[in-house]
Amino acid sequence: MFLLTLLACKGDDPAVRTPQATSTDPSLPVATAYRLTDPQLRATIQQVLGVEYTGVLPTDYTLHGYVSVGSATLSLPPYDLELVEAAAWSVAETLLADGATRDLVLGCPLDLLPDGEARACVERWAVATAFSLWHRPIEVTERAVLGDLFDAATAESDRLLASRGVLAFVLQSPWFVYRVEFGEPDPETPGRWRYTDHEMAARLSFLLAGAAPDAERMAAADRGELTSVAGVVAEAERLLDQPGAADPLAGWFAETLDLDRLDAAVKDATLFPEWNDDLKLAMRSEIELLFSDLVVLRDEDFRALLTTDETWVNPSLAAVYGIAAPDPAGTAWATLAPGRGGILARGAVLAGHANATLNSPTRRGKFVRAKLLCQSIPPPPEGVVASLDGVALDTTLRELLARHSEDPACAGCHALMDPIGFGLEQFDPIGRWRELDNGYPIDTTGDLDGTTFEGAEQLAETVAAHPSLASCIALDLWLHGTGQAETGPMLPAIDEIGAEFASSEFSFRSLVLAFVASDGFRRPSPGSAGPPTEACNGRDDDEDGAVDEVLRPCGGSIQACDDGAWPACEPEACGPVEILLQTSAELQGFHAGCDLAADPMSPDCRAAFHRACAATECGVSGYGPVTAGTGAVALACLDERRATVVTTSFTELSIQHGGCHAGARQGPDCNAAISRHCAALGLTTGYGPVENEGDTAVIVCTPGAWVADPTYPVLATYDPVCDGTQQRWGPDCSEAFHGWCQDQGYASGHGPLENFGDAAVAACVDGGE
Amino acid sequence: MAFKAFDRRTFLRGGAFAVGLPLLEAMGPIARAAPPVSPDRFGLWFWGNGVRLDQWLPTGTGPGWSPGAALAPLADLLPYVSPITGCEIKTGTYPHHSGITGVLTGQPYLQLGTTRDTIISTFAGPSVDQTAAAFFEGQAPFHSLEIGISQVPYSDEGSTFNHVSHNGPNSPNTATLDPVALYARLFGGVFDPRRDRVRQSALDAVLDQANALRARLGGSDQARLDQHLESIAILEDRLATGIASCPTGLPPTAPVWAYGLEPITEQNEVMSDLLALALSCDLVRAFTVQFSTAGSGVVVWPAGAVEGLHSLTHFEGLPQPTVAAAVVFEMGCLATLLRKLRDTPEGDGNLLDHVSILATSEHTDGYLHSYPDFPLLLAGGGNGRLKPGTHYRSESSRSTSDAVLTALLGGGVDVPSFGIDAGYSANPITELLA
Incomplete structure (x- = not known):
């Protein structure tokens, strides 16, 4: 299809565009799947999973100057698919490095859970992850797919490998690899289609942030704000105001100017010994930084790019421009002397559109036509030898090129290019200022569509004023x-x-x-594919006989669409009791005296448990170990609704139970004293001490806890050591109380509050409603 | 949903000679015929921008041929090389586009649009290496290998100008340019059957989902999902086959650019080594070496060039001595690969005896963009199917498809014909077949 105005080189007015449209239908059939580009894949993985993937990904493909155009035609041939699969597994194995890390990511102690609960935990996490990576609501059947995959893979291996397999699936899914867009009929404009809210969130985010929509954008889509013009504009403004917003747009500008061309530009090493990768990169960066700073961040007149005397240079580029390097160690802002002007007279354009030894006014002129005015020039006729090899250079290049205007076979086209390039003859093939060309004075007069100019600055003004x-x-x-x-x-x-x-x-x-x-x-052509993707709107969008069978994450849980709308998602400030995994080293950071291997129940360790939980976002205290180990333990962390920290004294506690005093600072008797003290305060029960110094004892009351007696024989079924004989209070009983409370429907529990014979009273927290 | 039962088995290959061992029936979906003593293989070696015809043409026909200047680097390999001259593309005359698609697919290109002053196109069908790969499917762990020598970025005229190997429209097989990545892919697999089974499970789930998505897409997007599904099937087959155990040396290091100059010679050396190793371990039966793409801007500086080759073919003054030197250099790179294959013993001979390699470009003369007397070389013994070392010259402007079909048959790719319509051939060059 026709893109650029092809100039006829016969004296036509080149400013008039004559599109050769093959269709008169203003609604075009569009692709429904765009393969994400390499930077989009990396940025989205980083944004959603926090993993920086540095391995190889499929090669992007430029069509019509842009990889985004190429991405509408690409599939995943075998090698590319292999790269995606390898990337998915690498990311999964990085994020879910071991059981403890996985539990932190999933938010549950996966290996401790019975099968059904383990599957439910994986489904919660996988649905939330897929929601972010596929940027759309997740169908109920898809949740089952995720759960089935986990179960099948667990049967083949273990829960760690299986959870990696689930994430690897989400990352290999065509819904992640492609941006899929079906659109939907626009209820407000019958007969026309529009992209859905979630599709618009993705279109805006990939365009302006270079990645999938973040949580804020997805929430706006959930609220149905992105099908209106006002909503789209508001969301675009938010994205443009984000830090880093200039980067994807600078990428667009680099593609527009074809700055990649610099990579392959070769210069004669004798004439230009300074030509190297460092300089090429500096030339590219200069244009990108000018664009980001002037045009995106400062929102100045776009045409200022053509006329500005500002620059961003490193020492090697500063040398080309003949100025002192503003930063001897890197790239910094500077201004150039008058006479050079904007991007047309900078290294990227001058060197990128010149030959190895000589300038090329033709190429420079063609660049202005093609890239800034969208006008194309036909190629030279077959058989024309355009080389200047062997031509005696006893004059200026301009004089040599005069034959372009003398030969009628050349003149038509070259008249459209050379006179533009002559305006830049003051600069050599790598962009240095020069006074003479081959020893002769330089004539920089030129012409662009009837406007004459002299020199780079006037050329830039002429281009800036051009109607195209x-x-x-x-x-x-x-x-x-x-x-x-x-x-x-x-x-x-x-x-x-x-x-x-x-x-x-x-x-x-x-x-x-x-x-x-x-x-x-905002609009695809009507029904170019489809049916639409199911949304939460009271309709059977995907025509599968089920209405609104979709889910979305909300806080730590999953919501189902209800009666055509999402239930309110205002997650409590803090979630349920959090199981926190801590390594021995981490705990020693909270209390140097905590030696897990020696005694995990020592006052120092229990202080470390308390402090570690208090350091989490929601926790005010915590106890443990609810899973024991010498290298790491799991703790139960309680938020302020479930724990009240109380400072008291051993003197006070000894009143509740004579066995708890400054000479006996913890153990079953202190547990009883603390439980009774909390009850006396109206705070049900409690544990501790979590800190102690002299007579001072800090305890933690657990108001609202369910108090019950599992008995030691039952606790022994959770941990055989906690049988009332080998152990009545200690790490094994700590695990057993926690496990028993979980089976009663609570998130955790501690004990014994009281103990006598087989009796072992537990406090179960968070649950049972 | 139901998952496939994991009845696939893995097995370890014992190196170059393990291929003749009886295979376990339990290997599952891959049906193998009893392999010959040495495996059949087909290779494509492609360079962009054609030749200088006067330097290209050999003197003398039949077994007694002598190379011109362009083929001088192959002097020590003459018994293995058969130049095929006098053939031409029958499927179109558009510069570059018609040539590469005509020779490699036997079909015209598929035009996608126009850009600047030219067209955008892709391949209408699979390139010849993929015809071979489909024939060999299941006989070796890797479906096919695509290896790149020059890294110079591509032009924007569509996949035709970006890639040599294609599965079909807009489905190019990107050539691997990084020898470290290639080594890791070929030899770096970790043998972990539990993990591989979970990979299978995940791929099965992707397959189901992609199938469901495919049903909702429009026509051209559906074809893209078809390719995606095919790719999944190929990877699943590889997982089922298990990884190969192959005696390898140390991993290579990637050659680096110095002073803005591309390390073409070093890259060709290390990639040719890896390819010879992969073939000797029977990891793959079909391969492509993409020395450069159609219309490539590779700067062949070892031949004295300071400009991209495509540009030189347009603008260097006749008789274009730098272009001619670049072709000599390119044939030297081909000779490097052929020599490595010749010097790797296998079975009753060497690797070069047991392969059929077609070497070609996208037109004859870059300056004229001409298609008559197309540059074609056939190298290797094809497991006894070929009569190497013979210069065949067509006096009747035969189709390049005749030559391509000959190369396929020589590689044991038993297909009745190659190409369609004007590019159709069921007529191999019998003079070159044993």
Whole structure:
């Protein structure tokens, strides 16, 4: 399909665009699946899972100047699929490195849970993860797929490998690898389709943040805010205001100017010994930084790029520009002397569009036509030898190129290019200023569509004033932002966006907002594929006979769509009792005296448990070990609803039970004293001491706990050591009380509060309602 | 949902000679015929931008041929190499695009649009290496290998200009450019059957989901999902086959650019080594070496170039001595691979005896973009199927598909024909077949 205005080289007015549209239907068939690009995959994995993947991913593919256009045509051939599978497993094995790390990620002690609960825990986590990575509500049947995969894989291996397998599946899913868009009929405009809220969240986020929508964007989609123009614009503004928003847009600008071309640019090593990768990279960075700073962050007139005297240079690029390096160790902002002007007279353009030994006014002129004015020039006729090899250079390059205008076979096209490039003849093939060309004075007069100029600055002003500039930049953004190569029928709409850009004094922000608000960005053609993806809206969108069979995460749990709407999702400030895994080293950071191997019930360790839980976001205290080990233990952390820290004294405690005093600071008798003290305060029961010094004892009351007597014979079924004979109070009983309370439907428990004979009274917390 | 039972078995290969061992019936879905003493193999070696015809053409036909300047680097390999001259592309004349798709698929290109002053296209069907890969499917752990020598970035004229090996439209097989990654892929697999079974389970779930998604997509997107599903099946087959145990040396290091110059010679050396090793371990039966892409801008500096080769073919003054030197250099790189294969003993001979390699480009003369007298070389003995060391010259402008079919048959790829319509051939060059 036609993209650029192909100039006929016969004296036509090149400013007039003559699109060769093959279709008159303004609604174009569009691709429904875009393969995520390499940077999009990495950024999304980082954003959702916190894992930086550095391995190889499938190669992107540039079409019409943009990988986003290429991504609409790509599949996963065997090797690419292999790379995706390897990446999925690598990420899964990094995130779920071992059992303890996995439990932290999943939020449950997976190996301690019975089968059904383990599956439920994995489903909760996997649905929430898929919701973020697939950026849409998850169907009820998909939750079952995730659970079935976990069960099947557990049967083949173990719960660690199985949970990795579940994550690897979510990451290999076509719903992650592709951005899939079906659209839906627009209820407000019969006969037309629109992208759904979640599809719009993804379109906006990938365009402006370079990654899948984050939680805030997904919440806006859940609220149904992204199908309206106002909602889209508001969301785009939020994204543009985010830190780092300039990066994906600078990537677009680099593609637009084809800065990759610099990578392959070769210069004669004798003439230009300074030409190396460092300099090439500096030239590329200069353009990207100028764009990010001037155009995105400062939202100055886009045309300032063509005229600015600002620059970002490292020492090697500063040397090319003949200025002192502002930072001898890196890249920094500086200003250039008058006469050079904006990006047309910078290294990336000058060196990227010159030959190895000589300038090329033709290539430089062609660059301006193609990249800034969206005009294309036909190739030279077959058989034309354009080489200057062996030509005696006893004059300026401009004089040599005069034959372009003398030979009628060349003149038509070269008249459209060379006179533009002549304006940049003051700069050599790597962009240095020069006074003479081959020993002769330089003539920098030129012409662009009837406007004559002299030198780089006037050329830049002429380009900035060119009537094709605004719509060309709009076309470039449209191509990249839609990924659609079929622009022909859309050109009037694109020109409208360009006109808005121009009337906003070339505010790039206005251009972006006009683009995302346009039908081209918000609407697919009717029913180009489908049916739509199921949403929570009271309809059977996917035509599978079930209405609203979708789920979304809310806090630590999963919600089902209810009667066409999501239930309110205002998770409590803090969730249920949190099981916290702590290594021996971490605990020693909380109390140096805690030696798990020697005695996990020592006052120092119990102080460390308490402090470790208090250091979590929600916890105010905690106890343990609820799973014992010498290298690490699991703790139960209680939030302020479930724990009240009370400072008292051993003198006070000894009143409740004579066996607890400054000479006997913990054990079954102190447990009884503390439980009774809390009860006396109206706080049910408690544990401790969690801190003690001199006569001072800090205890923790657990108001609302369920107090019951499991008895030692029953506790022994949880841990044979806790049988009332070998142990009545200690690490094994601590695990047993916790396990028994869990089986009664509580999140955790501690004890014994009281003990006598077989009696062993427990306090179970969080649950039982 | 139901998951497949894991009845697949893994087995370890014992190295180069293990292929002749009886295979376990329990290997599952892969049906194998009893392999010959040495496996059949087909290779494609592609370089971009054609040749200088006057330097390319050999003198003398039949077994007594002598190389011109371009083929001089193959001097010590003449008994293994058969130049095929006088053939031409029958499927179109568009510069570059018609040539690469014509020779490699026997079909015209599939145009996707226009850009700048030219077209965007992709392959309409599989390239010849994938015809071979499909034939060999299941006989070796890797479906096919695609190896890249020059890293110079591609042009924007579609996958036709980006890649040599294709499965079909918009489904290119990206050539691996990093020897470290290639080594890890070929030889670095960890033998962990429990993990592999979970990988299978995850892939099965992806397969189900992709199938369901496919049903909802439009036509062209459906074809993309078909490729995705096919790729999953290929990886599942590999998992079922198990990893190979192959005696390897130390992992290679990736050659680095110095002074802005691409390490072409070093890259060709290390990649050719890895390919020879992979073949000797029978890890793969079909391969492509993409020295450079169609219209590649590779700077062949060892031949004295300071500009990209594509640009040179357009703009260097006749008789284009630098372009000619670049072709000599490229043939030297091909010779490096052939020599390594010749020097690797296998069975009753060496690897080169047991392979059929087609070497070609996307047109004859880069300056003219001409298609008559297309550059074609056939190397290797094809397990006795080929008569190597013979210069065949067509005096009737035969189709390049005749030559390609000959190369396939020589590699034991028993297909009745190659190409369609104007590019159709069921007519191999019998003079080159034993």
